Every structure is written in structure tokens, then in C-alpha cells.
Amino acid sequence: SSALVCWLCGRVHRIHVMAEQEAETTEPPVKRLSFLREEDEAFFEEDENRNQEQAERNATMRAWLLERRHRVEAEPSQKPTALDEFVTVDRPAPSRPASEDDQPPWFVMRPSIDNPVLRLHEELLDFFDFMQHTPHELTARREWVQTVTDSCRELWPGCKVRVFGSFYTGLSLPNGDVDIAVTDVPCKQGTAMKILADRMLANGDVSWLEIIESAKVPVVKLRSQACGLRADIVINVPDGIDSSKYVRDRLKEYPQMRPLLVFLKYFLLQRGLHETFTGGMGSYLLCNVVLHFLQRHPARHNPRQYLSTSLGHLLFDFLKYYGQEFQYERQCISVAEGGNTFNKSDRGFKGKGKGKGKQLCVESPLDSNVDLGAACFKMPVLRNLFSHSFHCICALYLNRSPPENSMLCPFLLDPKHPVITDRHKLLIEQPVALRGLPRASERA
Structure with missing residues (x-):
């Protein structure tokens, strides 16, 4: 038995020696380097959790869509409607009597013209x-331009006042603005706009005005007290005059x-x-x-x-x-x-x-x-x-x-658009916004 004890002790000692030798030859574990702060690691962990939740929602949605597709495929298919069941283009449309309410205010029926191209013409x-513009509307606009011109020449006798834009070319809206350029003004643009606005307010010529200096082209916006027409006035900016002349010449050509x-x-x-x-x-x-x-x-x-x-x-x-x-x-x-x-x-x-x-x-x-x-x-x-x-x-x-x-x-x-309905009212029902324009009852 003593021999057995000695053998076991030697065996244990040998195991300890081998363990020490293995520990000496084994390299110590390398510590993982990280460039992230603790709060950054927490952020990425939170982001990973959100991605996992989104993946679960995506899986649920895919399962729902797959179930829906199987359900639709199981339903009996419906025959599509043929084109000729609801529209026909190879024969004339059925004629119907037209009332005045059904047609736009400018429409004039011409039964003798059957060709659609000529009807569109x-x-x-x-x-x-x-x-x-009617003659009365043109007169009101000219008087409004003259009012602005008088105020400008009271302030700057040597200035030039010119109309440009759509009114000059004849392409303006019935109730559109009048574009006016004032050139040869002997002061800064911003100062001139304020002086002109003060003068027209003092004369009682305008019911509303606004000075927009931050625009690409600074402008004074006015509304006439007499007729309600508006005007956009620019100071010492002649570019619009040249372009308007060009358009007017091409319209003649x-x-x-x-x-x-x-x-x-x-x-x-x-x-x-x-x-x-x-x-x-x-x-x-x-x-x-x-x-x-x-x-x-x-x-x-x-x-x-x-x-x-x-x-x-x-x-x-x-x-x-x-x-x-x-x-x-x-x-x-x-x-x-x-x-x-x-x-x-x-x-x-x-x-x-x-x-x-x-x-x-x-x-x-x-x-x-x-x-x-x-x-x-x-x-x-x-x-x-x-x-x-x-x-x-x-x-x-x-x-x-x-x-x-x-x-x-x-x-x-769209015949119900406000521009068209307002135009119709101005001509027929309520032509009272412009000075000198008679009422419908007076014309009758």
C-alpha cells in the first residue's frame, strides 16, 4: 500500500509540473482593442435590438401577404370587362340636347360645321x-396707368414710365395686373419705392400696397382705389420692356x-x-x-x-x-x-x-x-x-x-374655374368693379 501511495503522489506531482510547463509556453490572451466608447457600444446594442424588432415585423408582414395571396388565388377569377362594353370610338357619340348650363360661357353652337378640327378652330x-378686354376695361386700365404716371412725374419730372408685360402684349388676364417700369429715377431703388408708395397713399390713389424688396426684382404692388385694378411697379429695371417688345413684334409676324x-x-x-x-x-x-x-x-x-x-x-x-x-x-x-x-x-x-x-x-x-x-x-x-x-x-x-x-x-x-366664372360675371352679372363700365341692367 505504501508503494501505491508513492506512485499516486508521483503521478500528481508530474501532472502539476506538466501544467506549469504548458502555462509557460502558452501566450497570454490578447485583449480586444475597441475604438468605441461605452455609450457608443450601448447605442449599437440598442440599434441591433431595433433591427431585430423590425425583422420580426417584416416576417409578420410577409406571412400576412402570403396568406392574402393564397386567399385571392383560391377565389374564383372574374372576367375582365371588354373595351367595347363601355366605350365606342368607331361611331359618333349619341347626340343629346345641350342647355346653356352645360356649356361654357364662350361656346357658340354651329350645327353647320361637322368637321371636329374646324369646330375646335x-x-x-x-x-x-x-x-x-372690352373697351371699358381698356379705358379703366389706361386711366390707372395715367394715375401712376402722374405720381411718378410729380416726384421725378425727368423719369420715364412705360407699360410692359402681358398688358403691353395683349395677353393679360381680364382682371390681371398691369406691369409698369419707371426708369431714369435719380435715387436708389429701395428709397424710390418707398417714396412712391408714400405719395400714392397721400393722394388717396390706392386701397392697398406692398413693397417686396427681397424679390429677385424688387417690386411695389398696388391696388387702385378707383377701379380695384392692381399694378406691379419696378424701378430702374428696363429688362421687361425689351422682352415685351420682342414678343409684341413676333405676335405681329x-x-x-x-x-x-x-x-x-x-x-x-x-x-x-x-x-x-x-x-x-x-x-x-x-x-x-x-x-x-x-x-x-x-x-x-x-x-x-x-x-x-x-x-x-x-x-x-x-x-x-x-x-x-x-x-x-x-x-x-x-x-x-x-x-x-x-x-x-x-x-x-x-x-x-x-x-x-x-x-x-x-x-x-x-x-x-x-x-x-x-x-x-x-x-x-x-x-x-x-x-x-x-x-x-x-x-x-x-x-x-x-x-x-x-x-x-x-x-x-374647366368652365367652373374661378378665372372663367369671374370673367363671366364681369361681363354679364357684376361689371361694377371697373369705373365707367355700365351695369347689365343699364345695357339692357
Whole structure:
């Protein structure tokens, strides 16, 4: 037994010696280095927990969608409705009697005209006449301009007062502002605006005014005390005068341009796409766009085709050109010297914003270094609008709606829009906002 005890003691001693030798040869564990603070580690741990919760929610959603798909597949399939069950385009639409309430206020029924293109031509002219200023309205505007002119010349006898913008070109809204530029004013712009505002208030000429010095072009906004018309006045900024003269000259050169512009202006206004500062197509840009279209139209160079081309043809071709044919990604418009297009990269015109590659690029006819379309960042929306309207006109032409129906409403224009209803009231029901305009009862 003593021998057994000695053997066991030797065995235990040997095990201890081997353990000590192994500990000496084994490298100590390397401490893990971390560049994270304790609060950072807590943040990542919290983030990991959130990711795990999101994964559980995703799994629940996938299971719900899979169950829904199985349930839908188990239901009996429903036969789709055939196209010819609800629309027909190969025969004339059923005629119906039209009442005055159903039609826009400018509409004139012409039963003798069956051709839809010619009917659209006539209705565009009717709409143009409906929106034109009456002699009384023109008189009220001229008197309002004269009031502003008198105040300016009382302050600065050597100044020049000129009208520009839509009223100058004849494309203004019936109740639109009058744009006035005052040049050769011998003082700073901000000071001059305040002096003019004080003078017109003291004379009792205005019922409301606002000075906007932070705008790109500082402006004084006024409303006439006598007739309620408004005016936008700029001081020592003649740029608008030059562009207005250019547009007016082109309107004389292209007579069909004016009714097209009036329609397109209201067409965009009713959709909120007519203001430059909101990314829409402003009046000056729209004028250049229509001018380019007319310059490149085949009827421009073919006298026989020119005589047979109506406004209905031109509107159809305009919507098709800018809705489907024009290559916005690479083409740039120039209306100088008869009009042409060139590659955007040749001038470095790239537009602005995310969709800048698809924006409209228009070289200014007064300064070739300026891209008039740079601010029109809603051009993709406008392009889709033009394309959709083109298809609407195609359907109207194919469907051959009866003569007692409007070609413009309701697909292209909304007859209940405030601009149109206000215009109708001004002409018929309440023509009392303008000085000298007789009431409807007096005209009767």
C-alpha cells in the first residue's frame, strides 16, 4: 500500500509540473482593442435590438401577404370587362340636347360645321374673344396707368414710365395686373419705392400696397382705389420692356400665335403650372415655346398648307410635338434667326434640380447665354400633361362628338374655374368693379 501511495503522489506531482510547463509556453490572451466608447457600444446594442424588432415585423408582414395571396388565388377569377362594353370610338357619340348650363360661357353652337378640327378652330377663336378686354376695361386700365404716371412725374419730372408685360402684349388676364417700369429715377431703388408708395397713399390713389424688396426684382404692388385694378411697379429695371417688345413684334409676324397663347396660358393656369417661381412655364417662356413651334411647323414654308391649317391643327400638332416628339434630354430651342435646335452640351445648358436632364432648354433671344427654361423644373409634369391632352384631342376627333358639345370642355378647360366664372360675371352679372363700365341692367 505504501508503494501505491508513492506512485499516486508521483503521478500528481508530474501532472502539476506538466501544467506549469504548458502555462509557460502558452501566450497570454490578447485583449480586444475597441475604438468605441461605452455609450457608443450601448447605442449599437440598442440599434441591433431595433433591427431585430423590425425583422420580426417584416416576417409578420410577409406571412400576412402570403396568406392574402393564397386567399385571392383560391377565389374564383372574374372576367375582365371588354373595351367595347363601355366605350365606342368607331361611331359618333349619341347626340343629346345641350342647355346653356352645360356649356361654357364662350361656346357658340354651329350645327353647320361637322368637321371636329374646324369646330375646335372656331371654339378657340370664341374663347379668345371671350377673354379679350372690352373697351371699358381698356379705358379703366389706361386711366390707372395715367394715375401712376402722374405720381411718378410729380416726384421725378425727368423719369420715364412705360407699360410692359402681358398688358403691353395683349395677353393679360381680364382682371390681371398691369406691369409698369419707371426708369431714369435719380435715387436708389429701395428709397424710390418707398417714396412712391408714400405719395400714392397721400393722394388717396390706392386701397392697398406692398413693397417686396427681397424679390429677385424688387417690386411695389398696388391696388387702385378707383377701379380695384392692381399694378406691379419696378424701378430702374428696363429688362421687361425689351422682352415685351420682342414678343409684341413676333405676335405681329405670326397672327395665329396670339389665340394659341391665350388658350395655353389659361390651360396652364387652371393646373397651377403657369408661374416661374413654382417651377411652371411663365408667360415669356411660353411665348418662346409657341414661337419655336410655329417656326418649325411645315405650314410655315408651304403657302398652300398654310391656308388649310387651322388653329385646331396647330393645337393638335403643338401638344404632339412637346408631349411626344421633342427630345428634352439633348435638344435646346433657339428662336433667333428663324428658329432651330442645337445640342444642350454645345452651350453647357444643363438645367437645375434632380430631373435637370429632362428639363426644357430655351436660349433667350435677347441674351444667348441665358437659358429661359432653367427654372422650369416641372417640365416632366408639363410633358405628361401635353401628351395626355394630345390623346384627349385624338379621342374627340375620332369620336366625332355632336356639334352642340364643346371641344375644349371638360377635358382641356374647366368652365367652373374661378378665372372663367369671374370673367363671366364681369361681363354679364357684376361689371361694377371697373369705373365707367355700365351695369347689365343699364345695357339692357
